[in-house]
Amino acid sequence: MVDKRSGRQSAEAAEQTKKSILCAAADLFSQKGFDKVSVREISEVAGVSHGLIRHHFGSKEQIWHRICDEIHLYIQGLMETLVEEADPNLPPNERLFEMMIRLMASLLVDPRPSRLAASAMGSKEELFDYLYDLTGKTEKAFAMELERAQAAGYLTDSSMEELKWFCCLFSDAPATLRPLLSQTYGPEQDKALLEHWRLFARLLAPMLGIDKSAIPEPANLRELMVCGTCEPDHVV
């Protein structure tokens, strides 16, 4: 019994160690970019030995792959929840609008997925290739919503790929162009992100035939976040 118990504990402990390593690596990659982070640095921040990281993951690239897997799961979960939580009685353009502005709120409040993506793009092509979901699985739920909106005559010029691009450039800019964000909307980060989100909503609204008066006016972006992601327990 003692054996079993300690066996379970050590399996749990191993999972916890892996998670600490991934968390530390995700933070470092998003702050400094993949290239500038060493396995040694990850081991220092995670508080584990260099050897243990090698044991669990092998190389820095493999840590990256695991983080990308987590990002895919996170974004997929986010999108599925958005689809589930959106009012099914809304017309397709209003549904898609609601989902996209809430998605943007989540991406702006927790910028780590965006930062990791930007870090991949500034680095080796293979890193980006692994990150980029070529199967389109991540966006599947959203793609159907776009199709419905297009059938109703909205966004007929746009593809799912372009909507993704539009979302990525808006979610990336506040971190990449941080000093300019402060100059534009003031030094208070939360307020600046809210104003940036408002610009996104105002640009998107006419594309989906949404009246300006129907754009929500949250006091802060957390109000719009997807349930369950507010207190993230996920790695990235």
Place this chain on the structure above:
Amino acid sequence: MVDKRSGRQSAEAAEQTKKSILCAAADLFSQKGFDKVSVREISEVAGVSHGLIRHHFGSKEQIWHRICDEIHLYIQGLMETLVEEADPNLPPNERLFEMMIRLMASLLVDPRPSRLAASAMGSKEELFDYLYDLTGKTEKAFAMELERAQAAGYLTDSSMEELKWFCCLFSDAPATLRPLLSQTYGPEQDKALLEHWRLFARLLAPMLGIDKSAIPEPANLRELMVCGTCEPDHVV
């Protein structure tokens, strides 16, 4: 007479040398970021001695300042030309729309000013402070156009600062998120930039009450560039 002539020549030669140094530095800064470029590297690319760079500019920061001065002149010239070339008989919303989509075309075709700005933002605060035009002199001509459009009831929610932010995030994204741009619009860079510009135009049009059918359909972005900037003789 020989002395005078050679005196003039050497003044010209000195100007040419300074220009080569600034060109080399601007290219390096925009490719690698300010921090990762050394004066030694600039001297190698420019084909001049390290000492000559010190003689002409002093420090790397001072080279940066000179490049920023050139960017200010370039952007100011671009904006003034856009204002001059826009049809004065157009209503203010159409005028502002034309100027902004042409400005974006110029910024996308020659991304060096955007790259330098992004390089400053990823580096020390002082670099950004010097780059950012706090006097607003650069945008002066545009600000008046915005006021006119606002008086006619357009973009009443936006400030000059926000328009600038909107332009910067669109001009920066293709370089910062290059692999994603290719995934979105295909590997051919010119075509991808054109599609990206079209997205900008389509988002801006409804904000200025421009009908979709009135958005120009250039075969390539050079058609929309400001005269005189097509074959740039400027440093950045």
